[in-house]
Amino acid sequence: MASRIADFGRYTHAIVRGIPASLAKEALRSCPSEVDVVQARREHEKYQEILRTTFGLEVVELPADESLPDCVFVEDAAVVCGDTALITRPGAESRRGETKAMKEALEALNMNVVEMTDENATLDGGDVLFTGQEFFVGLSKRTNQRGAEILADVFKDYAVSTVPVQQGLHLKSFCSMGGPGLILVGSSEPAQKALKIMQQMSDHRYDKLVVPDDLAANCIYVNLPDKGHMLLHSTAEMFPESLKVLEQLKDYTLIAASNKEKTKVDGALTCCSVLINKKANISRFITPCTMWTR
Amino acid sequence: MTTESGADSEAKQPQDNKETEKKKTKAAADSTPLPEQLPAAVGHSTPAKKEQEHQEEDQTSHRSSISHLSKSPLRGVKKPKIMQCKVTLLDGSDYTLDVEKRTKGQLLFDKICDSLNLLEKDYFGITYKDVENQKNWLDPSKELKKQVKTGPWNFAFNVKFYPPDPSQLAEDITRYYLCLQLRDDVVSGRLPCSFATHTVLGSYTVQSELGDYDPEELGSDYISELRFAPNQTKELEEKVVELHKTYKGMTPAEAEMHFLENAKKLSMYGVDLHHAKDSEGVEIMLGVCASGLLIYRDRLRINRFAWPKILKISYKRNNFYIKIRPGEFEQFESTIGFKLPNHRAAKRLWKVCVEHHTFFRLVSPEAPPKKLLSLGSKFRYSGRTQAQTRRASSQIIRPAPFFERSASKRYTMSRSLDGAPIMENHETLMKDSATDGAAKVFAKGDIITTVTTEEKKGEEEKSEQEDSKMDQETPDAAAVRGLRHDTKDTEPPVEVVKHQTNISELKRSFLETDSGAAGLTEWEKRLSSSPAHSPRADEAPMIEPLDLQDNKDEQPAEDETEKPVEPKATEATGYLVKYVVDSVVTEGATSSGPRGISPSTTVDDDVFTDGTLREVEGKTPDSEGLMVRVSPGAVRQEVTQAIIDKKGTLIILKEEKVDTGDKEISLTGEKEVFALPRAVDAEKFDLVLSSKDKDTGKEDVFAFESHMTLIKTVGPKTDMKADDLTQIKSTDSPKKAMASWISEETKAGASEFICTTTCEIKETKTSDGPQQKENLFNLEGLAQFKQLKTHLTQNAVFDSSSSSLEVSTLGWVSSPGKTSADSEQKAAETSVTEATPEKDLDVSDAASKEMPVVHTETKTITYESAEVDTNGDVDPGVLLSAQTITSETTSTTTTTHITKTVKGGISETRIEKRIVITGDTEIDHDEALAQAIKEAKEQHPDMSVTKVVVHKETEITPEEGED
Helix, strand or coil, X not given: CHHHHHHCCCCCEEEEECCCCCHHHHCCCCCCCCCCHHHHHHHHHHHHHHHXXXXXXXXXXXXXXCCCCCCCCHHHHEEEECCEEEECXXXXXXXXXXXXXXXXXXXXXXXXXXXXXXXXXXXCHHHEEECCCEEEEEECCCCCXXXXXXXXXXXXXXXXEEEECCCCCCHHHCEEEEECCEEEEECCHHHHHXXXXXXXXXXXXXXXXXXXXXXXXXXXXXXXCCCEEEEEEECCCXXXXXXXXXXXXXXXXXXXXXXXXXXXXCCCCHHXXXXXXXXXXXXXXXXXXXXXXX | CCXXXXXXXXXXXXXXHHHHHHHHHHHCCCCCCHHHHCCHXXXXXXXXXXXXXXXXXXXXXHHHHHCCCCCCCCCCCCCCCEEEEEEECCCCCEEEEEEECCCEHHHXXXXXXXXXXXXXXXXXXXXXXXXXXXXXXXXXXXXXXXXXXXXXXXXXXXECCCCCCHHHCCCHHHHHHHHHHHHHHHHHCCCCCCHHHHHHHHHXXXXXXXXXXXXXXXXXXXXXXXXXXXXXXXXXXXXXXXXXXXXXXXXXXXXXXXXXXXXXXXXXXCCEEEEEECCCCCEEEEEEECCEEEEEECCEEEEEEEHHHEEEEEEECXXXXXXXXXXXXXXXXXXXXXXXXXHHHHHHHHXXXXXXXXXXXXXXXXXXCCCCCCCCCCCCCCCCCHHHHHHHHCCCCXXXXXXXXXXXXXXXXXXXXXHHHHHHHXXXXXXXXXXXXXXXXXXXCCCCXXXXXXXXXXXXXXXXXXXXXXXXXXXXXXXXXXXXXHHCCCCHHHHHHHHHHHHHHHHHHHHHCCXXXXXXXXXXXXXXXXXXXXXXXXXXXXXXXXXXXXXXHHCHHHHHHHHHHXXXXXXXXXXXXXXXCCCCHHHCCCCCCCCCCCHHHHHHHHHHHCCCEEECCCCXXXXXXXXXXXXXXXXXXXXXXXXXXXXXXXXEEEEECCCCCCCCCCHHHHCEEEEECCCCCEEEEEXXXXXXXXXXXXXXXXXXXXXXXXXXXXXXXXXXXXXXXXXXXXXXCXXXXXXXXXXXXXXXXXXXXXXXXXXXXCCCCCCHHHHHHHHHHHHHCXXXXXXXXXXXXXXXXXXXXXXXXXXXXCCCCEECCCCCCCCCCCCCCCCEECCCCCCXXXXXXXXXXXXXXXXXXXXXXXXXXXXXXXXXXXXXXXXXXXXXXXXXXXXXXXXXXXXXXXXXXXXXXXXXXXXXXXXXXXXXXXXXXXXXHHXXXXXXXXXXXXXXXXXXXXXXXXXXXXX
C-alpha cells in the first residue's frame, strides 16, 4: 500500500479537450443557466496551463467537437488506472460520441484500452472515485450497476463498491480524493450519507475533510516529487468558506482555478481532464509496502 | 499398513497415538492405571476420565463390530481399522499415510505439518470434499470417519486463514506455503487479478522457483512450463520474462515476500466466497474474510459487514442470518437473511464465519457452549487465534529451516507425478530436522513401526518428564494446571488442542533434537516456560489463573482454604488483569471478544466501525492517525484478565456512547480508571504496573502506560484494606504493554461492615431469592468450601443521575452494603453477602439471615473507563426509564438494570449488569467472567463497557485463622 500511496497523485500525462461553442446552449445542465463560452474557454486555458506548467504534465488536447457540446468533460469518457484505461459508455446518450477521440488518444499513449460495449451498461467517469486502494462507483442518473460491474471486471485487483448517488450529478460532484487516504467531501446530507456508505464498504481507512460546499469538495490532487502535495481547487470567490477549510491542510500547496462558467453546466474541476501516469504501470507492485493496516 | 502394535495404540487413543505408543508396550498390559500414569503435562487437558471413556467406547464398538474375533489378552486391544489418507499438498504432490479410522483431524493435520516442517501452522487447515463435492474444512477435534463419510479419504492441505500481513509471519517456510496456495488461487481464478498483476506475481514465482534469469541454463521456453494465470497468453509470458530478468540476485525468500506483498493487496485476497441469494432471490456471493463479511453481486461489492457490526450469525435450514447492530440512524438491530443452496452450505458458511471471526477478531477462542444450555451447534473454533499464533511465532528461534522449493508440479504442463519425486521432496524437508532414520520414516507418515516406537518412547518420556518438571517448577505451570482444572469438563475443544500441541511438541522434539538430547526444542522450551507463550496457555482462555499453588489438582477442595493463611502472599494472585494495548485497530480485541472489557478495546472498536473514516478537521491526517493509534507498528490490543479465585462476582456497567457530534473517536479510552473500593483518594498517575508477587515473576509482566485513576473508597466501618498493589515496570516487551493489577483486601470484621451497609440499601430485590436456589443446591455439597458471595458496584454517575435505582442484594444470606463515595464523583458500592458454611437449603431462611457466621474475605476490583469521568455527574439528568431483568443459569445469576436518562438533550442508556457467580471448585469463574463480558458485549455491541467490577469474597475458614 505504501507504494500505492506513494504513487497516488503521480501523473505524467493529461488528456483535455477544447470547449465547443455549442456548450453554451446545448450542453446538459441540471438547472438552466447562461454560459459565457468565451469566459469558459479562458478558464479552461488557465486550467490547462496549471496542468502543464505547475503540475508539469504532458497535456494532450483533443479538439472540440461542435456536435458534442459536453465534450470538454473528458473525465466521463474514460477511467484510467495504472496502465489500463476503460472507455466508458456515458449515461447521457448525447455524449456517447465523446469516447471515440478519447479512445484514440489513450491508444496513442500505449495504454491498455478496454471498451465498455455492453449496451445495458452506462458509466460516467465522474461517478468513479479511485482512492488508490479501491474504487467507489456512484450509481447515479448516469451510471448503472452493469457499468460498475464492467469496471470491476476491468480493474480486477481492486475492490469496487457501489454507492448510491442521491443528489448531484455524479459521485464526484461532492467528493474527491484530497491526497492519499484523504477524502474531501461536501457537508450536504446526501454527501455525508454517501460517505458513510463508502466508509462501511471499505476495508481501508480514510481521513475525511468536510468542506461546506459540495462542489468545492471536487479538487484535483497531484503529488509532485519535488513539490509534494498540490491541490487544485475552486477559487475563493466561488467558495470562500470551503477554502478556509482546505487551507487547514498542512504541507499542501493550494492552487486556485476558476471554474465558474463550467460549473453552470455541472462541470467540476476533475471533469475536465483525464490524468494518466505512464510510469506507473506495474511499478506500484515492486516496492514492498509497510502500511497495510490489516 | 501399520504394524499391529502401532495400530493398537492408535485404537486406544485415537487422538493421541504418539502418546499411546509410548505407553503401549507396558501400559497395554495394565491399562487401567494408564490415566494416572500420564505425566501431568500430558494429562493437563485430558482428565483421566476422558481417556477411560475412550477406552470404553472402543471396547464397545469393538464388541459390536468384531465380536467374532477371539479376544486379545490385552485389554482394549482390537483390530483397528486402518484407512489410507491421501493428502494433496500445496505443491501439488500427494502425501499418503495410514491412520486409524477413529483418528481425529488434528492428528492428520499435525502429521502433515510435521512433514512439511511447518511451525506456524495455525493459518492452515485440511479440506475434504463432501458428497456434493463441496470443499469442507476438516474439524480437528472430530474423528475423520465422522467427517469423511463417503469415498476415498482424500484431503488437501490448504491455507485456511490468509494472514492480512504475510510479512508478519515468522518464517520463510510459512510464506512459501502461503505463496503456493496463492499461486493456486490465482491460476484457478479464485483470486482474480489484472494482467499487470499476473505478470508481477508470475515473475516473482519464476524467481523463487528457478532463480536468476539465465537463458542458457533455463532454456528459451522455460517460462511456458509454468502457469501464472487462468488464461495464460504468450504476451503474459513475455512480460513475465521481462520482469524476471530484472530480479538478478533476488533470493527465493525475497521473491516470495514480494509476491505476497502484491498478492495481499488484491481485493479478493483471503476472501472465501459462498454462493447465495438475497431476500429477493438475487444471486449474490458472500465473502468471508479477515475483516468481516462481504456481499458481492457479480464482482461488485454491494455491502460489507465488518465483524464488529455483526451481532450474531446463525443458520437455519438453508438460510444464513446475520444480525446487524443498529446503524447511526436506526433504532433497532436488524437481521439479514441469505438463502444458501442447501442446509449444508448454510452450515458451512456459518462455520467459516465463526472460525474467521474467532481467528481474526478474538484474542482467544471462545469456549463452546455448554451442553445443557445450548440448543444449536456446539461448533466453535478451537485453534489458536491470530493473536495467539503470532505470539507463538515470535518465539520461534530455530534456524531458518532449509527447504526445497519444488517446482510447483501442478502448474507444469508436463506432469510427471510419480511418487518418487514426492518422496524425495519429503526427505529433503526432513533432512535438517531429522537426525536419524527412524524419524525419517516416521515423518513420511508411512509407517509407524514397533522399532521406532521403542525409540520414541524413550524420547517422549524424557520430554514429558521435562514437561512435568516444568509444571512444578515454573509458575506458569501452575497456571496451566489451573486451567486444566478449570476446563476439565467444560471445554473439550481446548483439550483437543492442547493435546495436539503436546503431540507435536513431542514429535518435534523427537525429530529435531540430537538423539542424546531429550526434550523440547528451544522453541518449545521457550513456549512452555512462559505462560503467555506456552502453547497451552495460548490456547487457553486469556483469563489465566495465576495461582501458584500446586495443590489445585490434587486437592481442589483445599486450595482455597489454604489461601487465607497468608492472604497477602497468596491471595495477591487473585486477580490479574492484563492489558496489552497495542494498536492496529482493526485487529484489536473487540467488542465481540469475550474479554473486551477494557476501555481501550472500546475505543478500538469505535475506530473500527465509526472511525474508518477518520476525521481530520483541523488536523493533518498524520497527526490524527497518530492520535488514534497508540503505536502504529504494533499489532493488536489484547485484554486479558486472570482471576484465580474460585469465587467471584462481577459487574459490568455499560454506558452508551451517545454520539454527540462528529468526533467519534474519543481517545478517552486510553485512560482507565481503576477503583478500589475502600480507600480514599483518587490519585492519578501514569501507571506502569504489573502484578506479581511470587515466583511468577516473569513474562506476564508488561508495561502499560496509561493514565489511571486509582480510586479507593472508604467503607465506613470496614477493616478492609487494599494492599499488595504492586507496581513493577517491565522491560520484557517494549512493544506490548500490559498492566496487571492485583489488589487484595482482607476483611476481618465482616459483620460490622454488613451492618453499616445494609441501611444504605434503597431497595432489595426479592426476586433474587428464588434465583439463588440453585446456587444453594450447588453449594450444598460443598459446605466446607467457601461460599461465595458477591456483590457489585456501581459508579457514581449512575448513582447520582438516578439514585432511585436499587441496589440489589445478591445473596441468599446476604446483606448488601453500600459504601459511600469518596470525595470524587465516584462511588463504589459494595455489598457483602455472607453465607454460613454449613447449610443453605432454606432459601428464605438464608435470605433473611443477616448475621454472618463466617469470616469472609472480599476483593473488589473495579475497572472503569475514564469516560465516566467526562460525563461527570454535573447534570444528573432526567430518568426516563428503568428496567430490571434477571436471568440465571446454574451457577450464575445475572441481573440487568437498564436505565435511560436524558441529560442535556443527550439520552443516555446505561446498563448495569451484575452477575453473581456462586461458586466452588466446580465453577470456572474465569470463564464465567469472560463469558459475561462477552455476552454483554454481544448483546449491546453499540455500547461500551465502562466499568467492570470484580468482587469476590472468600470465606476464611476458622481453622485457617482470620487474616
